Amino acid sequence: MFFKGYSNAKGRHMEKKAWQKRGFVSLLTFTSFIVMTVTGLILYITPQGRIAYWVVWHLIGLTKTQWGNIHTLSSVLFIVSGIFHVVYNWKPFVNYILDKINGGLKLKREMAVTSAITLVLMVSAIASLPPLIYIVDLSDTIKDAWIISKDYEPPYGHAEETALKVFVKKMNIDLDAALEEFRANGVVIENAMDSLDKIAAANDTSPMGLYMIIKKLEPKPETGIVYTPELVEEKFTGTGLGQRTLDVLLEKVGAEKRIAEARLRKNGIIIKKDEKMRQAAERYGINPIDILKVILVEDYTIEK
Structure with a gap:
């Protein structure tokens, strides 16, 4: 009796120890989804790369690159575990689809709405359409909020x-x-x-x-230089003009704000407060270097 009871207990213990593939895959899918979501939210608010790498930004001891690596790997893990989840539940999934087909597929409205939502999301992202694009704009605003000093901007x-x-x-x-x-x-x-x-x-x-x-x-900005479009190209191309605001740019090149704004208005260009040159240039379909040419080259007119 003792040996028989011991044998049954051992068998039950072995049954508990059996590896549950479906359970493992489900847990792996869930945990990777959580990590992917959390890191995605963190990357949503991190400063732009040029700022993060320039100041060596950290959050909870991790850099932007490290958060990005975690997000990428957890996303890959989520995809892989999701594939295995479908494989292990293939029969129930197929049976569900067949039942719906045999029953007349009563989810037509749900499928139509799902497809419409997905399509609207994709078109909004590609064409920068409101209101969904405001989510992206909010991220940009939060990212820019990390810049508490002009020194945070790399040259x-x-x-x-x-x-x-x-x-x-x-x-x-x-x-x-x-x-x-x-x-x-x-x-x-x-x-x-x-x-x-x-x-x-x-x-x-x-x-x-x-x-x-x-x-x-650094030498102080040179004064008395008579700029030409070619000289502006030579001196300032590749110096990160697009990431600077108008005030920072004027300080860098030693230009007077009153004169710069008058020349810009003459070309029909209005630059908003705290707007980056890249953003302003995109609004007018030009390049940041064109804005600088307007500022520095007397009587320069942008060809449109």
Whole structure:
């Protein structure tokens, strides 16, 4: 009796230990969905990449890149587990569809509404149609809210990836003077060809922090220059004009706001407060460099 009871108990214990494939896949689908959703919401509010990488933005100890990696991998896991979920429940799924077909498929209205919602979502995203596009606009507003100082804006796109030697040249800063300033501030530079983000990581700071140390070495904006469209192209192409507001841009090039706004109005261009040059240029079907040409080149007219 003892051995028989022991054998039955062992059998029941073994049954409990049996691996439940469907249960495992269902849990995996659910947990990956939760992680994917949470990380998606976080990425919805993170600052734009140019800001996040420039200031080395973190949330709960993770960078924008790390949050993005988690979101990507959890999305892949959700897709894979979802496929297995369908495979393991294929028979019930097929039987359900067949029952609906045999019963006359009474979900015609539901299918039509579902298809319509999906179509409206896709068209709104592609054509930037309100009101759904306001969700995207809200994300942009939240992302821009992280910029609490003009110093948070890099001088040009992906500046953090630029080698120090190239960066100081772009900013018209003497390399030797920059290295001396870094030494005085305890920043160790092993190789001037290392990128700003690599140097920043080695010195427990950010690319923005490095720039703030040597920014005072930048020459003041030149005055008395007679700009031509070609000279504007040569000096300012690739310097991140599109990410700057009008005030920041005018300060950078040393232009007077009253004159700049008058020249813009003459070309029928009105730039909103805190609007980026890229956004303003898109509204008028031109490029940010065209706006700068209007500001700096006397009597310049945009050809439309």
